[in-house]
Amino acid sequence: MINSDLIKKRILIIGSNGMLGQRLTEYFLNALNVELFCVSEEDESFFSQAAYKKLDITQKNKVREVILGFFPDFVINTAAFTNVDRAETEKEIAWKVNVTGAENLALYSWTIDAHLIHLSTDYIFDGVNGPYTEVSKPNPLCYYGRTKLASENLIRTFGLQHTIIRTNVLYGPAKYGRPDFVKWVVNSLRDDQIIKTVTDQIGNPTYIDDIVSAVNKIIEFKKEGIYNIGGAEMISRFDFALRIAKFFNLNERLIKPILTKELNQPAARPLRSGLITLKAETELGYKPYSLEETFVQIKNELNL
Ligand SMILES: NC(=O)c1ccc[n+]([C@@H]2O[C@H](COP(=O)([O-])OP(=O)(O)OC[C@H]3O[C@@H](n4cnc5c(N)ncnc54)[C@H](OP(=O)(O)O)[C@@H]3O)[C@@H](O)[C@H]2O)c1
Numbered sequence: 634m635i636n637s638d639l640i641k642k643r644i645l646i647i648g649s650n651g652m653l654g655q656r657l658t659e660y661f662l663n664a665l666n667v668e669l670f671c672v673s674e675e676d677e678s679f680f681s682q683a684a685y686k687k688l689d690i691t692q693k694n695k696v697r698e699v700i701l702g703f704f705p706d707f708v709i710n711t712a713a714f715t716n717v718d719r720a721e722t723e724k725e726i727a728w729k730v731n732v733t734g735a736e737n738l739a740l741y742s743w744t745i746d747a748h749l750i751h752l753s754t755d756y757i758f759d760g761v762n763g764p765y766t767e768v769s770k771p772n773p774l775c776y777y778g779r780t781k782l783a784s785e786n787l788i789r790t791f792g793l794q795h796t797i798i799r800t801n802v803l804y805g806p807a808k809y810g811r812p813d814f815v816k817w818v819v820n821s822l823r824d825d826q827i828i829k830t831v832t833d834q835i836g837n838p839t840y841i842d843d844i845v846s847a848v849n850k851i852i853e854f855k856k857e858g859i860y861n862i863g864g865a866e867m868i869s870r871f872d873f874a875l876r877i878a879k880f881f882n883l884n885e886r887l888i889k890p891i892l893t894k895e896l897n898q899p900a901a902r903p904l905r906s907g908l909i910t911l912k913a914e915t916e917l918g919y920k921p922y923s924l925e926e927t928f929v930q931i932k933n934e935l936n937l
Contacts, residue, residue: 641668642852645705645747647690647738648712649673649683652807653752656841657709657848658683664849670703673712679809690734700741707852708742709750710735713781717756720777721899731780736787743793750851752844755801755836755863757782760903764837764867767799767859767912775900785859796851797859798844801908802870805841805927806934814838815928818874819937822883829891832871836907837863840927843919850917861908865921873924880928881937 644661648654649671658680661669671683678685688699690712700708713731714720720727735751742749755763756778757771773779788795804813812820821828839862847862868876871890878885893902913919922930931937 641666642707643668643703643705644670644852645700645703645708646671647673647688647708647710649685650675650679650809651711651713651715652803652805652810652813653841653844654711655679655807655809656805656845657711660845660849670699670705672699690737691729693737693740696737697741700738700745700747704745705747707748707750708738709848710738711752713752714777717775717777717902718899720780721775724776727776727780728783731777732783732787735784739788739791739793739795743791746794748794748796748852748855748857749788750796750798750848751784751788753785753797753799754778754781755799755906755908756903757785757799758903758906760906763835763903763905764863764907764909765861766909767861774903777900778903794855794857796857798847798851798862799859799908800839800844800862801836801906802838802864803841803844804838804931806931807841808935814870814873815877815931816935816937818877818888819881819883822878822881822887825884825887827887827889828874829889830871830874831893831896832869832890833893833904834902835867835869835905837865837867837910838873838924839864840922842927842930843921847913847917847919850919854917856916860913860917861910862913862919863908863910863921864927865923867907868924876924877928880925881932
């Protein structure tokens, strides 16, 4: 008889209380043949069934303790300093989390020959000529983008088994934490609030469950390298907001167009961005849901 524990994949999710981390946790908690361990910055996990420990990834010894203690086959790093504007003024902590944290994870994953799956972003590009492929030349405009590019570079040159997933504009039915773009639009319009959304930032908003299925394929096929994971449509944030309003039957006239430069945000954003997903489609069988399909799922899951 085969001991099923021997064929179980050991998966460690870093940043499990974040938007994407929550969804990965929910998925792998229910997966067969997976032994799951979750870590995030908070004292407790949102999921009482999950084996969980509080971990700050900037603390090298603690990272060592967790990785050598659990001995994962796969480490999925979703933890990051993700506040793009604050990263302009809080450079030291942004670097520490996004680069030093990633380096700590790379070091101990390498030590035990674990496969590190690391999340990155289209903010490594300048948004002049998007959408981008995996081999397009990075040129980050803001400090957050620089830290994420640095994390990619160090992981790629570390000599460990690794996959880098680049994605953009995440949204989906995460139940905890700050509202995503869809929830923000729906809640604002329901409260009859006027919202201003930019017409000149273009990307392919990515449904978090599409990333979960891509991660699952990467694990199944043990694929390494860089993969773009984005949504089915290239669209401006303004048009995205209109599509949300239309689907949820809300007043589109409350959505006002604005240009990015009018917002005077501390961090510069890539404007013509977005990620071409042909490689993931070909190699992973990746097929993102349509926008409307994702809205149906969000509506049902969150009772929106
Ligand atoms: N959201 C997007 O639109 C987007 C777009 C492109 C790429 N990405 C990338 O995708 C990944 C997941 O994004 P997300 O939106 O799910 O991010 P998120 O919701 O901000 O989650 C990130 C998690 O990391 C945790 N964290 C921060 N510093 C940490 C530390 N020192 N040690 C351990 N955990 C720490 C955060 O905890 P606290 O909340 O307590 O700080 C949070 O739970 C990130 O790598 C991000 O760069 C996101």
